[in-house]
Amino acid sequence: xxxxxxxxxxxxxxxxxxxxxxxxxxxxxxxxxxxxxxxxxxxxxxxxxxxxxxxxxxxxxxxxxxxxxxxxxxxxxxxxxxxxxxxxxxxxxxxxxxxxxxxxxxx
Amino acid sequence: xxxxxxxxxxxxxxxxxxxxxxxxxxxxxxxxxxxxxxxxxxxxxxxxxxxxxxxxxxxxxxxxxxxxxxxxxxxxxxxxxxxxxxxxxxxxxxxxxxxxxxxxxxxxxxxxxxxxxxxxxxxxxxxxxxxxxxxxxxxxxxxxxxxxxxxxxxxxxxxxxxxxxxxxxxxxxxxxxxxxxxxxxxxxxxxxxxxxxxxxxxxxxxxxxxxxxxxxxxxxxxxxxxxxxxxxxxxxxxxxxxxxxxxxxxxxxxxxxxxxxxxxxxxxxxxxxxxxxxxxxxxxxxxxxxxxxxxxxxx
Amino acid sequence: xxxxxxxxxxxxxxxxxxxxxxxxxxxxxxxxxxxxxxxxxxxxxxxxxxxxxxxxxxxxxxxxxxxxxxxxxxxxxxxxxxxxxxxxxxxxxxxxxxxxxxxxxxxxxxxxxxxxxxxxxxxxxxxxxxxxxxxxxxxxxxxxxxxxxxxxxxxxxxxxxxxxxxxxxxxxxxxxxxxxxxxxxxxxxxxxxxxxxxxxxxxxxxxxxxxxxxxxxxxxxxxxxxxxxxxxxxxxxxxxxxxxxxxxxxxxxxxxxxxxxxxxxxxxxxxxxxxxxxxxxxxxxxxxxxxxxxxxxxxxxxxxxxxxxxxxxxxxxxxxxxxxxxxxxxxxxxxxxxxxxxxxxxxxxxxxxxxxxxxxxxxxxxxxxxxxxxxxxxxxxxxxxxxxxxxxxxxxxxxxxxxxxxxxxxxxxxxxxxxxxxxxxxxxxxxxxxxxxxxxxxxxxxxxxxxxxxxxxxxxxxxxxxxxxxxxxxxxxxxxxxxxxxxxxxxxxxxxxxxxxxxxxxxxxxxxxxxxxxxxxxxxxxxxxxxxxxxxxxxxxxxxxxxxxxxxxxxxx
Ligand code: HEM
Ligand SMILES: [Cu+2]
Numbered sequence: 001x002x003x004x005x006x007x008x009x010x011x012x013x014x015x016x017x018x019x020x021x022x023x024x025x026x027x028x029x030x031x032x033x034x035x036x037x038x039x040x041x042x043x044x045x046x047x048x049x050x051x052x053x054x055x056x057x058x059x060x061x062x063x064x065x066x067x068x069x070x071x072x073x074x075x076x077x078x079x080x081x082x083x084x085x086x087x088x089x090x091x092x093x094x095x096x097x098x099x100x101x102x103x104x105x106x107x
Numbered sequence: 108x109x110x111x112x113x114x115x116x117x118x119x120x121x122x123x124x125x126x127x128x129x130x131x132x133x134x135x136x137x138x139x140x141x142x143x144x145x146x147x148x149x150x151x152x153x154x155x156x157x158x159x160x161x162x163x164x165x166x167x168x169x170x171x172x173x174x175x176x177x178x179x180x181x182x183x184x185x186x187x188x189x190x191x192x193x194x195x196x197x198x199x200x201x202x203x204x205x206x207x208x209x210x211x212x213x214x215x216x217x218x219x220x221x222x223x224x225x226x227x228x229x230x231x232x233x234x235x236x237x238x239x240x241x242x243x244x245x246x247x248x249x250x251x252x253x254x255x256x257x258x259x260x261x262x263x264x265x266x267x268x269x270x271x272x273x274x275x276x277x278x279x280x281x282x283x284x285x286x287x288x289x290x291x292x293x294x295x296x297x298x299x300x301x302x303x304x305x306x307x308x309x310x311x312x313x314x315x316x317x318x319x320x321x322x323x324x325x326x327x328x329x330x331x332x333x334x335x336x337x338x339x340x341x342x343x344x345x346x347x348x349x350x351x352x353x354x355x356x357x358x359x360x361x362x363x364x365x366x367x368x369x370x371x372x373x374x375x376x377x378x379x380x381x382x383x384x385x386x387x388x389x390x391x392x393x394x395x396x397x398x399x400x401x402x403x404x405x406x
Numbered sequence: 407x408x409x410x411x412x413x414x415x416x417x418x419x420x421x422x423x424x425x426x427x428x429x430x431x432x433x434x435x436x437x438x439x440x441x442x443x444x445x446x447x448x449x450x451x452x453x454x455x456x457x458x459x460x461x462x463x464x465x466x467x468x469x470x471x472x473x474x475x476x477x478x479x480x481x482x483x484x485x486x487x488x489x490x491x492x493x494x495x496x497x498x499x500x501x502x503x504x505x506x507x508x509x510x511x512x513x514x515x516x517x518x519x520x521x522x523x524x525x526x527x528x529x530x531x532x533x534x535x536x537x538x539x540x541x542x543x544x545x546x547x548x549x550x551x552x553x554x555x556x557x558x559x560x561x562x563x564x565x566x567x568x569x570x571x572x573x574x575x576x577x578x579x580x581x582x583x584x585x586x587x588x589x590x591x592x593x594x595x596x597x598x599x600x601x602x603x604x605x606x607x608x609x610x611x612x613x614x615x616x617x618x619x620x621x622x623x624x625x626x627x628x629x630x631x632x633x634x635x636x637x638x639x640x641x642x643x644x645x646x647x648x649x650x651x652x653x654x655x656x657x658x659x660x661x662x663x664x665x666x667x668x669x670x671x672x673x674x675x676x677x678x679x680x681x682x683x684x685x686x687x688x689x690x691x692x693x694x695x696x697x698x699x700x701x702x703x704x705x706x707x708x709x710x711x712x713x714x715x716x717x718x719x720x721x722x723x724x725x726x727x728x729x730x731x732x733x734x735x736x737x738x739x740x741x742x743x744x745x746x747x748x749x750x751x752x753x754x755x756x757x758x759x760x761x762x763x764x765x766x767x768x769x770x771x772x773x774x775x776x777x778x779x780x781x782x783x784x785x786x787x788x789x790x791x792x793x794x795x796x797x798x799x800x801x802x803x804x805x806x807x808x809x810x811x812x813x814x815x816x817x818x819x820x821x822x823x824x825x826x827x828x829x830x831x832x833x834x835x836x837x838x839x840x841x842x843x844x845x846x847x848x849x850x851x852x853x854x855x856x857x858x859x860x861x862x863x864x865x866x867x868x869x870x871x872x873x874x875x876x877x878x879x880x881x882x883x884x885x886x887x888x889x890x891x892x893x894x895x896x897x898x899x900x901x902x903x904x905x906x907x908x909x910x911x912x913x914x915x916x917x918x919x920x921x922x923x924x925x926x927x928x929x930x931x932x933x934x935x936x937x938x939x940x941x942x943x944x945x946x947x948x949x950x951x952x953x954x955x956x957x958x959x960x961x962x963x
Contacts, residue, residue: 011202020195027187027394031180034399043302046403050395057391065198066384067377072136074595075143082147085623086154088710093158093659096714096726097165127520127597129933137522137596144588148626155630155660159645162656245641310651329650336643340634 010070019064026057123372135374142378146385149348153389156341160396163337166306167330172401173293174334177242179233183398186229187390193222194387201380204363204373212363212376219383220356223349230346237335241279241287244335249287254280267324268295286335288328293404295322338397345393348386355379424827424924439524440927444531445510446825451531452506453894455497455538460887462490467849467883470876475866483866484551485567491554496576497538499810500668503675504621505534505586507817508614510825512590514918514925515608517599517934522592530585537579544571553864555665558646558657562638570639573632580629583671587621590614599917601936608916608940609685609698613678616702620667620674620709628664631657655721662713670709672806674702676769676813677744683766683816684748686914688755691941694747701740708737715784719793727786734784741777745770760912761835765816768843772808776801779854794864797857803850812842815893822897823907827924830900834892841889848882915942 030053038045063069068079128134164171200215241249270290281287294311297303303311308320310330315321359379362368368376425442428434435443465486469477478486509527513520521527544550550572552561561569594615598607634645635657644650646657685692692698714722714730722730748770757763779801783789792798823829852875857863861872868876910919915938921930 011198013199013202016195016198016202019198020191023191023194024188027184027191030187030395030399031184034180034395034402035405037403039403047395047400050399051392054392054395058388061194061384061388061391065194066381071139074140078140078143078147082150082623085151085710086157089151089154089158089627089663090161092711092714092726092729093162093656093663094165095729096655096659096722097162099723099725101723125524127518127522127524133596137592140595141523141526141588141592144591144622148584148588148622151623152626152630155627155634155663158660158663159634159656162653162659163645166653167651244643326651329644332643333645333651336641336645340637 010067011064015064019060022060023057026053029053123374131372138374138378142381146381149385153341153344156337156344157392160337160341163330163333164400166304167310167333168304169293169297169307169311169401170327170330171334172404173288173290173327174331174338175398175400176293176402176405177240178338178398179236180398180402182229182233183394186226187394189222189226189229190387190390193219193226194384196222197380197383200359200363201373201377204368204376205370207369207371209363209366209368212368213360216356216360216363220353220360223353223356227346227349227353230342241281241285242335244286244332244339246286247284249281249284251284252279252281254282266322267291267327268322286328286332288331289324291322291324291327293401294327296404298322341393341397345386345389348389352379352383352386355382423926424922425927426826426924428927437528439520439528441509441513441521441524441527442825442925442927444527445506447531448501448505448509448534451535451538452498452501455493456502459490459493459498460890462486462493463883464887466490467880469866470868471880473868473870473873473876478866480866481551484553484864485549487864488550488553489545492541492550492572492576494806495554495668495672496579497534497541499672499806500583501534501586502810502814503679503817504583504590504614504617504671505530507610507679507814507821508590508617508675509586511821511918512593512611512614513597514824514921514929515611515916516594516597516602517917517930517936518593518597519928519930521589522597523589526585526589530582530589533578533582533585537575537577537582539575540578541572541575544568544575547571555661556632556635556657558635558638558654559648559652562635562646563642570636573636573639577629577632577636580625580632583621584625584629587618587625590618591622594618599934599936602917603936605696605699606936606938606940608678609681609692609695609702610678612699613674613681613702616706617671617674617678619703619706620671623710624664624667624671627660628668631660631664634660655717658717658720658722659713662716663710666713666716667706667709669802669805670705672810673773674705676810677702677741679813679817679820680748680766680769681744682916683762683820684751684770685941686820686912686916687760687763687766688752688757689943690751690755691939691943692747693750693753694743695940697743698747701743704740705737708733708740712737712784715789718786718789731784731786735781738777738781738784741773745774745777759836761830761832761839762816762820764836764839764843765812765819768839769809769812769816772804772812772843772846776804776806776808779804792857794862795857796853796861796863799863800850800853800857803853807850808846812846815839815842818893818897820912821918822900823911824918824923824925826901826904827907828900828904829907829911830893830904831896834896838889838892838896841885841892843889845882845884845886845889849879849886850882852876852878852882916940 030050033049033053034046036046038049062079068075124131124134128137196215196218200212200219203211203215237243238248239250241252243249267289268291270292279287279289291311294303294307297307311322311327312320313323313326356379359376362375425440428440429438435447438444465478466483469475469483469486471477475483509521512518545568547568550565550567550569552565552567552569556569556573594607594611638644638646638652644652646652646654648654681692681698712730712734714726715734718727718731779797783792783798783801819830819835856872856875856879859872861868907923909921909923911923912919917934917936918925920934
């Protein structure tokens with residue numbers, strides 16, 4: 001971090017605008033993807049696509065707008081780790097809901 | 108770090124250096140780690156809501172789809188774009204601070220605030236719309252509509268699964284301002300196509316006289332209400348974060364205007380930027396998860 | 407700020423003061439950014455909550471002296487145990503070691519002038535006061551009766567007590583804990599003195615790093631949970647109400663996602679203290695430093711994977727129960743590693759039985775029992791019999807009181823000379839340490855048996871045949887109470903009449919002992935440069951034992 005001053009070298013206005021355009025395209029894509037019935041391929045496909053786009057958008061915001069790309073390892077760890085923790089919360093909660101009263105242990 | 112001349116009597120302090128640090132590098136690192144830890148905390152804070160969302164959505168997907176179809180994807184999408192623009196201007200604020208360009212900093216902060224305020228304005232429009240249509244999940248907080256017969260004809264006699272959800276919204280009588288929901292066509296659809304979940308088979312139906320299952324409008328309404336509850340809590344907390352962000356921007360505007368930030372010292376700008384982008388990211392997820400569920404049923 | 411700048415700017419001619427004498431007005435305390443003063447204010451506030459919680463505990467034990475519910479009405483009894491739990495857990499145990507000892511010692515131990523974010527530190531104290539104040543206000547209005555776990559739908563729909571206010575108090579208080587954790591993490595990353603590498607840090611610091619992780623990753627979730635609870639209670643939308651499609655078990659998931667890790671907030675700092683005490687009073691380098699350090703981190707991480715062991719009988723799926731049961735067994739491993747290493751540290755050490763060491767040894771025995779009974783409860787078959795009985799009550803008191811509170815007392819005694827510059831009476835110290843140990847066991851050991859015999863928790867009355875053990879328990883509580891009141895007296899007494907402690911009364915090598923007692927506001931006169939490993943008792947640590955003894959003798963004389 002002490003060589004913070006070199007940070008402006010990494011991004012310039014065209015690059016910022018480029019990232020911005022990606023985000024706009026992502027938003028529009030999200031909308032149109034939702035109007036197509038992809039759930040007929042497998043349940044949840046629509047949501048999956050929506051989330052994939054959202055994650056991509058988030059990655060761009062984090063890496064370039066929030067400068068994570070040029071940050072220390074600890075910052076990377078914080079960014080990735082917090083989502084890992086969310087994943088823990090989701091996964092371990094759902095492993096309960098998805099196995100209620102089913103399989104070998106039912107009844 | 109750049110060194111400064113030191114007099115023999117005093118250790119020279121760089122502008123903004125706090126006493127507990129040895130130099131600016133240490134301070135900047137501390138502040139940035141601190142801000143990131145704060146964001147981690149924020150992510151888990153919203154994460155609790157997303158867990159609740161996940162659980163209820165997986166239990167009652169049709170209720171969520173139905174509720175979501177009554178959110179206005181146009182306003183939601185517009186707001187997404189508005190926030191993205193504000194994120195761009197925020198990023199540029201940092202950029203101009205790094206360039207020591209005071210006037211552009213100020214312009215960019217003003218733009219950021221403008222778009223932030225626009226976002227909140229749009230939210231206000233949406234909330235008002237929900238208020239008018241009896242979609243606020245709390246009894247008594249919706250617009251109270253007298254029980255005149257004109258509205259009576261339109262949909263009430265039909266069973267709830269035959270309501271045409273593409274029809275223009277009608278104002279149902281709502282004398283006590285309750286949460287109102289009359290449309291369970293999606294349940295019918297899912298029942299016909301046989302993709303109701305186990306909890307939905309229990310959650311939306313009652314036994315009729317012949318021992319068969321009949322869709323129950325009230326039970327379905329309760330599940331849709333949960334969707335709207337989550338919608339309001341999630342977007343409400345998000346809006347609260349926006350308001351805090353605007354306060355932050357106001358302070359930033361003042362200090363930037365006074366010329367506090369240069370390529371030497373722009374930590375506050377960068378940190379406020381992190382916060383602003385974080386709030387943007389939350390919305391990036393809220394938009395598809397709240398506004399776009401079951402869109403394809405509308406077409 | 408001005409006074410502080412003057413000090414940073416290093417006027418050699420400023421008279422040598424310490425943090426206690428640097429300003430005596432109320433404002434100099436309330437507006438201070440000095441981590442040591444904030445720690446002292448925490449000490450006082452936390453003690454107030456401890457005392458109030460203790461009064462509730464006394465009421466519980468008195469009520470349970472007889473089988474009938476005669477001292478208080480059953481409805482009142484519900485409030486009494488709820489408020490006991492809430493005050494003790496959220497307002498005493500969670501801030502106890504981190505906010506007092508951690509706050510005071512972390513910068514000293516790593517050679518920093520202060521925590522990295524002193525203003526945030528002060529804000530966290532104010533938030534604590536705000537949350538605590540709100541909770542006390544609610545208690546005076548009539549209190550809550552939901553149990554400290556706030557299970558829905560009782561808390562949202564049926565209870566007519568002040569759930570909202572208390573929930574809000576806990577919500578607010580949570581941010582105090584988050585900010586403390588945040589501050590510690592930043593401080594440990596950026597404020598270490600030259601030469602203070604990660605593996606030279608005292609284990610106390612490692613433990614606080616792990617604790618802070620839990621605080622940051624867990625506390626926001628409970629904050630949002632009680633917020634949802636409060637909204638649900640206010641609006642009755644029904645997300646937690648099963649009769650209209652809500653899901654009470656979701657509440658339990660979200661609550662325990664924090665509250666199981668929170669039990670590690672309540673034990674990790676204690677383990678940190680014990681690592682210091684065991685090593686220092688054996689005058690021996692701690693055995694397996696890296697193992698103890700990493701086991702703290704492992705506890706913090708794996709602690710997030712086991713919350714479902716509180717929900718075995720709540721309607722969670724059996725499959726999930728088995729997974730959580732298995733992981734519960736796994737998470738006991740890092741705790742066991744610590745126990746083994748401490749024991750190995752004692753082996754062939756030159757042990758001295760000063761008061762803090764008595765507490766440390768007490769901790770080892772009690773935490774052992776507490777942890778092992780945790781395994782009983784984590785075994786999915788056994789717990790069906792034991793859950794919601796006094797066995798659980800005994801288990802968590804063995805870890806929370808036998809563990810954390812005893813470690814806290816040990817730590818307070820150990821660092822008291824550093825914090826105040828005075829030595830307490832060793833005689834009374836030892837007496838009270840032994841009273842606490844005996845009283846504690848007498849109080850809680852019978853509860854294991856009671857629970858095993860089927861006495862349920864949270865009832866004001868119980869069958870006649872269980873009375874004998876309950877009398878033991880109440881008698882023990884009286885002894886414990888006396889043991890806990892005594893330190894309050896002789897420690898306060900020592901503030902004025904205690905003999906001067908000297909800079910390093912224990913002759914220990916840690917950085918905190920290499921500055922004056924009490925330390926100056928900036929902690930060290932010159933920035934220390936660390937050239938020795940942690941717990942290095944020999945000459946190589948640069949610790950001039952002979953010189954220190956001479957100096958101390960002179961300063962005391
Ligand atoms: C060695 C590791 C530990 C294991 C395996 C363990 C296991 C368990 C289990 C399975 C329960 C649930 C009992 C039931 O309700 O049936 C429980 C309850 C509890 N434990 Fe532990 N525990 C451990 C350590 C701790 C520690 C270190 C603390 C606190 C410092 C703690 C505090 C509690 C509390 C407060 C409860 C009761 C919660 C309630 O009110 O229902 N435990 N423990
Ligand atoms: Cu647990």
